[in-house]
Amino acid sequence: MREAFSFELIATDGAARRGEVVTLHGTVQTPAFMPVGTQATVKGLMPDDVRATGAEIVLGNTYHLMLRPGAERIAALGGLHKFMNWPLPILTDSGGFQVMSLSDLRRLDERGVTFRSHLDGAMVALSPERAIEIQTLLGADISMQLDECLKLPAGREEIARAMQLSLRWAERSRRSFESHAREGYALFGIVQGGDDLGLRAESARELTGMNFQGYAIGGLAVGEPQEMMLKIVAEIAPMLPEGRPRYLMGVGTPHDLLEAVHRGIDMFDCVLPTRNGRHGMAFTRFGPINLANARHADDPRPLDEQSTHPATHKYSRAYLHHLTKANEMLGAVLLSSINLAYYQTLMAGMREAIAAGRFAEFKAVSEAGWAQGDLRPL
Amino acid sequence: MREAFSFELIATDGAARRGEVVTLHGTVQTPAFMPVGTQATVKGLMPDDVRATGAEIVLGNTYHLMLRPGAERIAALGGLHKFMNWPLPILTDSGGFQVMSLSDLRRLDERGVTFRSHLDGAMVALSPERAIEIQTLLGADISMQLDECLKLPAGREEIARAMQLSLRWAERSRRSFESHAREGYALFGIVQGGDDLGLRAESARELTGMNFQGYAIGGLAVGEPQEMMLKIVAEIAPMLPEGRPRYLMGVGTPHDLLEAVHRGIDMFDCVLPTRNGRHGMAFTRFGPINLANARHADDPRPLDEQSTHPATHKYSRAYLHHLTKANEMLGAVLLSSINLAYYQTLMAGMREAIAAGRFAEFKAVSEAGWAQGDLRPL
Numbered sequence: 081m082r083e084a085f086s087f088e089l090i091a092t093d094g095a096a097r098r099g100e101v102v103t104l105h106g107t108v109q110t111p112a113f114m115p116v117g118t119q120a121t122v123k124g125l126m127p128d129d130v131r132a133t134g135a136e137i138v139l140g141n142t143y144h145l146m147l148r149p150g151a152e153r154i155a156a157l158g159g160l161h162k163f164m165n166w167p168l169p170i171l172t173d174s175g176g177f178q179v180m181s182l183s184d185l186r187r188l189d190e191r192g193v194t195f196r197s198h199l200d201g202a203m204v205a206l207s208p209e210r211a212i213e214i215q216t217l218l219g220a221d222i223s224m225q226l227d228e229c230l231k232l233p234a235g236r237e238e239i240a241r242a243m244q245l246s247l248r249w250a251e252r253s254r255r256s257f258e259s260h261a262r263e264g265y266a267l268f269g270i271v272q273g274g275d276d277l278g279l280r281a282e283s284a285r286e287l288t289g290m291n292f293q294g295y296a297i298g299g300l301a302v303g304e305p306q307e308m309m310l311k312i313v314a315e316i317a318p319m320l321p322e323g324r325p326r327y328l329m330g331v332g333t334p335h336d337l338l339e340a341v342h343r344g345i346d347m348f349d350c351v352l353p354t355r356n357g358r359h360g361m362a363f364t365r366f367g368p369i370n371l372a373n374a375r376h377a378d379d380p381r382p383l384d385e386q387s388t389h390p391a392t393h394k395y396s397r398a399y400l401h402h403l404t405k406a407n408e409m410l411g412a413v414l415l416s417s418i419n420l421a422y423y424q425t426l427m428a429g430m431r432e433a434i435a436a437g438r439f440a441e442f443k444a445v446s447e448a449g450w451a452q453g454d455l456r457p458l
Numbered sequence: 459m460r461e462a463f464s465f466e467l468i469a470t471d472g473a474a475r476r477g478e479v480v481t482l483h484g485t486v487q488t489p490a491f492m493p494v495g496t497q498a499t500v501k502g503l504m505p506d507d508v509r510a511t512g513a514e515i516v517l518g519n520t521y522h523l524m525l526r527p528g529a530e531r532i533a534a535l536g537g538l539h540k541f542m543n544w545p546l547p548i549l550t551d552s553g554g555f556q557v558m559s560l561s562d563l564r565r566l567d568e569r570g571v572t573f574r575s576h577l578d579g580a581m582v583a584l585s586p587e588r589a590i591e592i593q594t595l596l597g598a599d600i601s602m603q604l605d606e607c608l609k610l611p612a613g614r615e616e617i618a619r620a621m622q623l624s625l626r627w628a629e630r631s632r633r634s635f636e637s638h639a640r641e642g643y644a645l646f647g648i649v650q651g652g653d654d655l656g657l658r659a660e661s662a663r664e665l666t667g668m669n670f671q672g673y674a675i676g677g678l679a680v681g682e683p684q685e686m687m688l689k690i691v692a693e694i695a696p697m698l699p700e701g702r703p704r705y706l707m708g709v710g711t712p713h714d715l716l717e718a719v720h721r722g723i724d725m726f727d728c729v730l731p732t733r734n735g736r737h738g739m740a741f742t743r744f745g746p747i748n749l750a751n752a753r754h755a756d757d758p759r760p761l762d763e764q765s766t767h768p769a770t771h772k773y774s775r776a777y778l779h780h781l782t783k784a785n786e787m788l789g790a791v792l793l794s795s796i797n798l799a800y801y802q803t804l805m806a807g808m809r810e811a812i813a814a815g816r817f818a819e820f821k822a823v824s825e826a827g828w829a830q831g832d833l834r835p836l
Contacts, residue, residue, distance in 0.1 A: 120780065124502075124787035126769075149755065149780045157758050157776050165772055377527065380535050391504075394543055398535050402498065402527040409502035409787060 085221070085266040085293055087325045091435045095317065095344040098434040101137075101294075101325055103169040103221040104264040105161060108136045110325060110346040111430050113337065113423045114171060116354065118144050120154075120164040122420075123354050124413045127165045133389065133417060134424030137169040137221075139349045142214050143178040147197050147204060151217040159219030171349070172220035174211040174253075176227035176246075176270065176298065177330065188228065190245070208252035212267070216260050224296065225253035227270040232304045239274035246272040247286050254290050266293035268327060274299060275308055277315050284319040295320045296327040297345075301336070310339050317344035334363055334426055335450065338443055341430050353419030358412040360404035363422045365446075366454040369397075371415065376401035389421035463599070463644040463671055465703045469813045473695065473722040476812040479515075479672075479703055481547040481599040482642040483539060486514045488703060488724040489808050491715065491801045492549060494732065496522050498532075498542040500798075501732050502791045505543045511767065511795060512802030515547040515599075517727045520592050521556040525575050525582060529595040537597030549727070550598035552589040552631075554605035554624075554648065554676065555708065566606065568623070586630035590645070594638050602674065603631035605648040610682040617652035621661050624650040632668050644671035646705060652677060653686055655693050662697040673698045674705040675723075679714070688717050695722035712741055712804055713828065716821055719808050731797030736790040738782035741800045743824075744832040747775075749793065754779035767799035 091098040101108040115122045115130055118141045122130045130138065140160055145151060154163050160170055178195065179186060185196040192207030208226040215223035227246040230239060250269045257267040269292035273279030287295060297316055300309045313328060320326050327347035328340050337348055353363060360372040362383050369376075369383065379397040387393045391414045403411030426446070433442030469476040479486040493500045493508055496519045500508045508516065518538055523529060532541050538548055556573065557564060563574045570585030586604040593601035605624040608617060628647045635645040647670035651657030665673060675694055678687045691706060698704050705725035706718050715726055731741060738750040740761050747754075747761065757775040765771045769792045781789030804824070811820030 119784045119786055120777070121786050121788040124791060126788070126791065148784055149776070153756060153776070156756065157774060163774070163777055163780075165777075378531060378534065396535060396541070398527070398531070399498070399541055399543075402541075406497045406526055408497055408499050409790065410499040410504070412787065413502060413504065413791065 084264050087294065087323060089323060091437075093434045093437050093439040094342070095314075096341050096430070096434045096439045097344060097346055098431050099325065099346055101169075101347075103266070105167060105169045105221055106136065108169055109431055111337075111341045111427055111434075112137060112347050113427045114139045114347065114349040115420050116141075116349055116351045117164065117166070118351075119148070120145060120160060122416070123358065124409070124416050125420075129417055130166070130420065131168070133420040134428060135168075135420060137171060138166055140170055140172045140218060140220065141175075142172050142211055142218070143175040143195070143206070145172075145218060146175070146206075146214050147199055151214040155217035155219070161219060169221040170219070171222040172215045172218055172224065173329070174215070174224040174226040175206045176224070176229050179227075180229040180231055180302065183231075190248075192226070193228075208249040209256040212253055212256040212260070216257075216262065220265070222266045222268060222294065223257060224268050225250045225270055225292075227272055227298055229272070229299045229302070230274055232275055232299075232302050234274055236276055236279075239276055240279055243272040243274070243279050243283050246270065247283060250287055250290060250292075254292065268292055268294040268296050268325075270296045270298040270329070271316055271320075272299050275304055275312065277312065280312055280316050281319060284316050288319070288321055292324070294325040294327060296329050298329045300328065301331045306336065306339075309336070310343060313340050313345060314343045334423070334446070337423070337426060338430070338446055341434075342439070342443060353423050354416045357415035357417075357419045360411065360415065361419075362400070362415055363419045364454065365422075365449045366452055367450040369454050371397065371400045371404045371411075373401075383418060387421070387425070389418065389425070391417045392421055462642050465672065465701060467701060469815075471812045471815050471817040472720070473692075474719050474808070474812045474817045475722060475724055476809050477703065477724055479547075479725075481644070483545060483547045483599055484514065486547055487809055489715075489719045489805055489812075490515060490725050491805045492517045492725065492727040493798050494519075494727055494729045495542065495544070496729075497526070498523060498538060500794070501736065502787070502794050503798075507795055508544070508798065509546070511798040512806060513546075513798060515549060516544055518548055518550045518596060518598065520550050520589060520596070521553040521560075521573070521584070523550075523596060524553070524584070524592050525577055529592040533595035533597070539597060547599040548597070549600040550593045550596055550602065551707070552593070552602040552604040552648075553584045554602070554607045557605075558607040558609055558680065561609075568626075570604070571606075586627040587634040590631055590634040590638070594635075594640065598643070600644045600646060600672065601635060602646050603628045603648055603670075605650055605676055607650070607677045607680065608652055610653055610677075610680050612652055614654055614657075617654055618657055621650040621652070621657050624648065625661060625664050628665055628668060628670075632670065646670055646672040646674050646703075648674045648676040648707070649694055649698075650677050653682055653690065655690065658690055658694050659697060662694050666697070666699055670702070672703040672705060674707050676707045678706065679709045684714065684717075687714070688721060691718050691723060692721045712801070712824070715801070715804060716808070716824055719812075720817070720821060731801050732794045735793035735795075735797045738789065738793065739797075740778070740793055741797045742832065743800075743827045744830055745828040747832050749775065749778045749782045749789075751779075761796060765799065765803070767796065767803070769795045770799055
């Protein structure tokens with residue numbers, strides 16, 4: 081018999097947690113980073129390349145996929161895993177982020193949100209129930225409730241209203257998800273409440289009462305200082321049930337990941353490694369490196385000779401510089417792969433350190449590397 | 459001891475030839491198709507992906523590489539093979555094609571050609587000697603002489619002038635190449651003469667007297683009808699030394715390749731499989747398929763279930779359609795790979811058929827497949 085969705089907490093080190101999320105499509109070691117595959121593809125990379133970076137789960141976007149190619153179409157084609165040739169776990173967001181990012185193109189009320197499609201101007205409706213239906217059609221291992229995500233800063237009244245709405249949508253999402261009765265699949269609730277700790281705490285408490293299989297902290301990394309984000313994470317993470325995974329949505333830089341794991345987060349997603357890779361930036365043990373910089377033009381060294389990832393140790397900086405300057409597709413492909421591999425190496429390092437009870441040491445060493453920077457003599 | 463450059467003719471079937479080109483970086487089975495890696499990359503593909511399509515040799519462009527990143531720079535970094543992580547044979551063109559394609563940006567006289575760089579407007583000179591020097595710096599297994607390529611149609615006098623100039627440049631190229639005394643590396647001469655069979659024959663005769671290690675037919679597929687190109691190939695190929703490889707530059711469609719092999723050609727290069735792949739077109743056993751067409755949107759079938767190439771049988775038409783419509787990089791990557799794999803499968807089929815003495819049958823079956831087309835019922 082197939083195992084149901086589960087989370088096991090394997091070890092802790094301070095607030096940092098080492099765990100395992102089991103889904104029907106495979107197991108995800110946590111803390112985990114999920115590459116973003118917005119339109120049913122992690123941009124530029126074949127699924128085998130994504131796996132080779134160490135990724136065990138990817139994220140798909142409900143909003144983008146419902147517009148194109150359409151959730152019913154993907155379902156008819158056998159679901160998102162089959163459609164994009166990714167046999168491992170998939171988490172889908174709910175469209176709540178687009179409630180914020182496309183705020184000029186949408187109308188929102190108690191029932192849900194109506195978008196004017198950025199593709200063809202058609203009106204598309206998303207309700208908590210429809211968001212669940214879409215994610216069910218896609219076959220996501222982990223679905224997210226529909227929520228209202230706000231840009232920060234925002235007024236307290238507005239934040240409270242959006243948080244309360246998100247709670248009502250959480251309950252509707254949960255009921256809708258249960259009506260589909262999909263054994264082995266999970267639904268996560270999303271803590272909102274902007275930068276107000278009281279509202280965040282209320283949201284966390286109410287959601288916990290609804291008994292989700294996992295909990296996300298949403299509406300962060302939307303313009304607020306890192307310090308504020310980490311303060312909220314530090315306050316809210318311990319309020320969430322210990323035996324359920326905790327997912328910090330849309331975060332972040334390597335430093336964000338390290339600090340958030342330090343405060344008890346288990347899962348992340350972010351476009352940074354792929355988006356910045358497409359723009360000539362590499363994430364490394366010695367901090368970010370801008371390959372467009374002329375100092376790399378004659379540099380025969382790979383980005384990191386100690387890396388086990390082929391793209392990271394096989395290609396010279398000179399070559400990556402050339403591809404970047406020549407705007408060659410392969411530059412975007414290689415740097416996306418290099419960055420995802422670095423993120424996965426960082427996560428693996430954290431997991432190992434937590435299990436060994438030396439997360440603080442790993443954190444200090446990582447930070448020292450980033451602080452040292454890449455300007456070593458040739 | 460390393461073997462010197464050599465060509466062995468293994469079998470013939472009518473005018474079609476099955477052979478083997480041996481270079482210091484490996485052996486190339488002929489008839490062979492060379493993917494184009496203009497700027498030290500076959501666009502969008504990692505070298506391992508290019509190899510996985512079956513390619514045994516790629517082409518690099520002297521003109522593009524001399525402008526960026528520069529031939530001296532590539533030499534200092536260990537040569538083009540190392541720079542682009544392609545350990546197998548490389549052929550480089552000489553810049554002669556850009557004499558034509560960039561005719562608005564260049565000045566030409568007996569000594570050579572001066573280009574205004576399309577990148578930064580700087581003046582860059584190319585002579586027969588400098589073209590050889592650059593290709594030597596790049597470390598090309600096969601270098602090409604500098605020639606003057608003309609657009610067709612052109613007047614006979616103009617064609618004769620360019621052909622004669624190309625012959626004088628051939629001689630200068632040969633002397634320059636020999637002065638570098640690179641054991642195991644080869645230089646090919648290029649037959650010019652436009653659409654004039656008499657001039658073509660004169661060019662072939664004169665070049666043969668100079669004793670190159672291989673012979674190209676250049677200045678075709680530049681606007682003339684296919685029939686004219688094939689007529690010239692049929693006339694000129696038999697005039698070239700039997701024991702040397704024959705390379706038809708810049709050609710072509712699958713049908714062009716089949717017809718040219720039928721007339722005695724051994725080597726080809728063309729941007730079609732990668733360029734058209736970037737624009738949503740797939741080459742298949744059943745002819746070209748435009749993946750942007752809405753008829754593919756719900757089609758779960760791969761492009762060719764019988765293909766052994768992963769990208770060709772693992773991804774549905776619906777997915778390739780989606781990637782194409784969404785302008786996703788992975789669409790360009792997959793279709794480039796799919797097209798190169800089809801080209802290599804076609805070449806492998808031709809090689810096998812020639813060796814078995816049934817090239818005519820293979821040709822008829824291939825043409826019947828293309829004629830049948832892809833509009834089979836779902």
